[in-house]
Amino acid sequence: MSTYKKILLALDLSAESEQLQDKARELATTNQAELHIVHVIEPLSFAYGGDVPMDLTSIQEQLDEHAKKKLELFCDSLGYPVTTKQVATGQTESEIHRIAKELEIDLIIVGSHGRHGIALLLGSTANxxxxxxxxxxxxxxxxxxxx
Structure with a gap:
């Protein structure tokens, strides 16, 4: 019996995201698990505090389309079947928790930049x-x- 039946790989789609491919593929293969992949885009209104006096809709749509293309390329190069892939919009941690609960995920995989010090052990998002x-x-x- 495998430990993990459903794995959620949460990506920031940076160049460093490729470093997660081998381990995610290995864990999914070993456990014969479903692999779900998500990238979360925080709304521009979050990034600018919501006080920007202009319509950011078209910029947000461009960001979403760009992220979907990058996610598709990542999935194509993964070498493992992806059950679901999605670009979500919202607060990163909340969206990942929501999706994990919705999909009944057993394991969430995230990248962590090895900052120094206890407070920065995982970084704010991973933490x-x-x-x-x-x-x-x-x-x-x-x-x-x-x-």
Whole structure:
């Protein structure tokens, strides 16, 4: 019996996201698990505090389309069947928790930039995902491009 039947890989779609491919594929293969992939875009109104006196709808739509294309390329190069892939809009940790609960996920995989110090151990996003998750969370250490 496998430990994880449903795995959610949460990506930021940066160049470093490719570092998560091998481990996610290996875990999914070993457990014969469904692999779900999500990328969350925070609304521009969050980034600018909601006080920007202009319509950001078209810019938000462009960001969504760009993210969908990058997510599609990532999934194509993964080498494992992806059950669902989605670009969600909202607060990153909340959206990942919502999707994990909705899909009855057993394991969430996130990348973690190895910052120094206890407070920065996982980084704010990975830390937020860890502390609000109702399932296991695997934080994979991301090596910076310069390393």
């Amino acid at each position: 937020g995902i860890l502390h609000g998750a109702t399932c296991d969370v695997l934080a994979i250490r991301i090596k910076e491009e310069a390393e």
